Amino acid sequence: MTELRCKVLIVGGGPGGYVAAIRAGELGLDTILVEADRLGGTCLNVGCIPSKALIHAADAVHALTEPHALNALGVSIAPPALDYARTIAWKDAIVTRLTTGVGALLKKAHVRSLRGRATLLDGKSALVHADTGEQRIHCEHLVIATGSEPMELAALPFGGDILSSTHALALTDVPRSLAVVGAGYIGMELGMAFAKLGTKVTIVEALPKILPLYDDELTQPVARSLADLGVETMLGARALGFADGALKVANAEGAGTTVAADKVLVAVGRRPRTSGFGLETLDLAMAGPFLRIDERCATSMRNVWAIGDVTGEPMLAHRAMAQGEMVAEIIAGERRAFDHLAIPAICFTDPEIVAVGLSPDAAKAAHGEILIGLFPFRANGRAMTKQADEGFVRVVARADNHVVLGIHAVGAGVSELSAAFSLALEMGARLEDIAGTIHAHPTESEAFHEAALKALGKPLHI
Known part of the structure; x- marks a missing residue:
């Protein structure tokens, strides 16, 4: 059996785990990442990325099979044919390209990546079972990033159809x-x-x-x-x-x-992946089915950290990434704490939904009187030119000082506005900050500007 030693051992190569590994490697920490399957975890391989590829392909097919929108543009086409095998091959090629890229980034950061199943022996060591044999790894810091898995129903167990x-x-x-x-x-x-x-x-x-x-x-x-x-x-x-x-x-x-x-x-729904890798040997404090962590992602054991879906809601890849980056920096000696104020939640339906911060009801319950500004895409020129004027942008702010508490949108492509929404909350923006920022015309982002103006009682285009 091979004996390995490292500063940081990360179990799980999903978004949280591989980001933690890359940052740890960049900071000069001797790091080993263990992944049982493919780098990138659920999100990259069987979740976020392939599902969005399928959604894009479906949108393309739908645009061709529902010709009324194209007819309005003066475009007529023959009935399309779908070769689903080629669709899946295209989707898989995207996943392969991204997983290969993750591997290259880990190598560049001098992270040792092991393909195998880890079994925790205690908070300082693990046994990795791989095709090439068994390896015992000793570490100073252990990061648990094992993610989550789909929940099944007793009446509908997975299998067959x-x-x-x-x-x-x-x-x-x-x-x-x-x-x-x-x-x-x-x-x-x-x-x-x-x-x-x-x-x-x-x-x-x-x-x-x-x-x-x-x-x-x-x-x-x-x-x-x-x-x-x-x-x-x-x-x-x-x-x-x-x-x-x-x-x-x-x-x-x-x-x-x-x-x-x-x-x-x-x-x-999904449940945290807490079994099958010896977690019970650590006797960690739990929060329901999840690992209990503090604002630094520290567990109840010294130098044992946990990030991502295994630590609770929201089960989002970008939350895991932010936690992973932070934990690596804390281990390297930096002072950090996780702020969950501005984690965007996006639903890639048709139309898409984005929510950052508090809903109107939650904002009112927490802060009393609030201001709400809503601007519909039917009054936005860019949305009209894209034949996508369903939906709106909504801004929620405190009535007394105009600090923004929540930003929400529903509409085609609004996921791309999420960074602006998150930045506004992260920086403690007031309605005046958004209203005073010049937004390019013609873009859908103007609806964000107009919603802030509406909340201030001085709308321009509605």
Whole structure:
């Protein structure tokens, strides 16, 4: 057995783990990264990146199969044909390019990357099982970045025609019909993508609304888009089981019914990956199913750190990346603490949703009187020229000092506005700061400017 020693051992090569490793290596820390599968973790390989590739392909197909928008531009085309195998090959090529890039960045930072399954022996050592043999690694600092995995339902265990999001992204053919159990962001994103690819999609959600983490004002445009796509939505309904091409459902009234489906996508959330690698030997403090951490991502054991999905909500790749970068810098001797004020949440539905900071209700509960400015894209010239004038930008601020508390948007491509929204909250912007910043014309970002003006009571274009 090979014995290795390092300053920092990182278990998990997803967004949090590999970013922590790169930064640690850049700071001169002797670092080993252990990943059981492929670098990049769920996000890069079977989550964020491939799902967005599929969504883009679906958007392209939908634009060609719904010619009314193109006809308005004076464009007419022959009926398109979809070669889904080539679509998947294109998606996989993007993933390969990015995972190869992560490996190159780790090598450049002088990080030792090991492909194998780690078993923690204590807070200072781990055993790595690889095809080439076993290696015992001794470290001064241990970083746990094992991520999360899809949750399954007892009545709908994964396998065969019952899919997790990972399985859905690996399909080699577009299903004729698909039942999606769960109307959170994963179910909604993939459900809408497959609907655009020609699948008959039915969404089954136990709660009384879609996308329950967002307020109704943000989700109404998405609900209208679902209807336009012909997606049937069953709210307040529970999935009971699947057999012989039929999903058994108890509807909102409690009556039993069935949904015909070739495949069932179970998208009811994700759970932290805390088993299978010896975590129980560390006897760490837990916060429910998650590892408990403080504002520095330190666990209850000295020099044992945890980052990303295994530490709780929000389970977002960019949160994990920020935590990973911070932990590496703390180990290197810098003074850092994690600020969760401005973590953008994005739903890549049609239209997209962005939320940063507090919702209007949460802002009012926390700060009392508030100001709200909302500017619709139907009054934005750039949105009109893109045939994408559904949605709006909304700014929420304190009434007394105009400090911005939350920024939200729904519309085509609004994910690209998220950095501006986050920067405003991160820097403690007031409405006057946004209103006094010149926003380029014609761009969708003007809606951000106009929303701030509206909140101040001096709108220009509405």
